[in-house]
Amino acid sequence: MARAHVEFIQSQVLDWQPWPYQQGVVYKQLSVDAETQATTGIFKYSAGWLEQEAYWLDSEEEFFVLKGEITINGVRYGEGYYGYFPANYLRKTLKANKDTVIIRFIDQSPKAIKYQCGDLVPEVTKAAIEGINTFDMHWDKGELDKKLAHLDFGRKILRIDDTTKAKTFLYMVSPQTYPPNWCGPREHHPTVEESFCVTGTLAGNHGVMRTGAYFWRPPGIPHGPYGSRTGCVLLIRFVGGEHINHWSDENYPFIFDAKYAPVLPDNMLLAGKKEWLPEPF
Ligand SMILES: [Fe+2]
Structure with missing residues (x-):
């Protein structure tokens, strides 16, 4: 796999930009x-x-509708809908x-391989x-890892691959949550972790992710601890293998207002130079 670490944009x-594989479609490239x-x-996609x-496609594809509604093979996908198409699935x-x-x-x-x-x-x-x-779907609030208990989290499992055990799920973090004594260990995983913030905010060691934030994190990179002022819903993927949490022995400090300190590939450096802030007032 030759994808750069993006954390976060x-x-x-x-x-x-125009998507070369479908006419009339534009896209924002998050990771390639x-x-x-x-x-x-x-x-x-325009109405x-x-x-x-x-x-x-030769590829598998997963998708999640952020806004609007699309019908594929007669199946309707509105806001908050999820789909998985295996390789060779005919659209x-x-x-x-x-x-x-x-x-x-x-x-x-x-x-796209066009069907004749x-x-x-x-x-x-x-x-x-x-x-x-x-x-x-219901939030599964069964706690699997006590080191994440302070997030008062829930999960909606969307897919686990039978062969690779790769997992895709929604992860909900409750508002007003932070680690005990404002510090905690860092986790890392043997697989890529990829995530998109569907709504809300999540504070961590690279700054405050807001609605629309994205990361692609290669295996073995320590991260956290986390907390959230507002709560959030993340779409998370563990790509190509099983989701396993490894924890550091040391603790690291947590603050809600961590400075935006991203790791970005060259093509995102300019766009990601400054923190993006919503301006509600
Ligand atoms: Fe993680």
């Missing part, structure tokens, strides 16, 4: 693999946008019913997950 500071062009990005040709029809914004995770080449009438579509070997409304 507010997607608001990135520019929309230099070899395979595997891409995580935020994609925008009425219609895919003209059926296609499939027969796609239509944006409203102005729609989706975060898409494409782990191999994103090149009579083509043999390669075999699909994993089960698709279609039209899951995450609002209808």
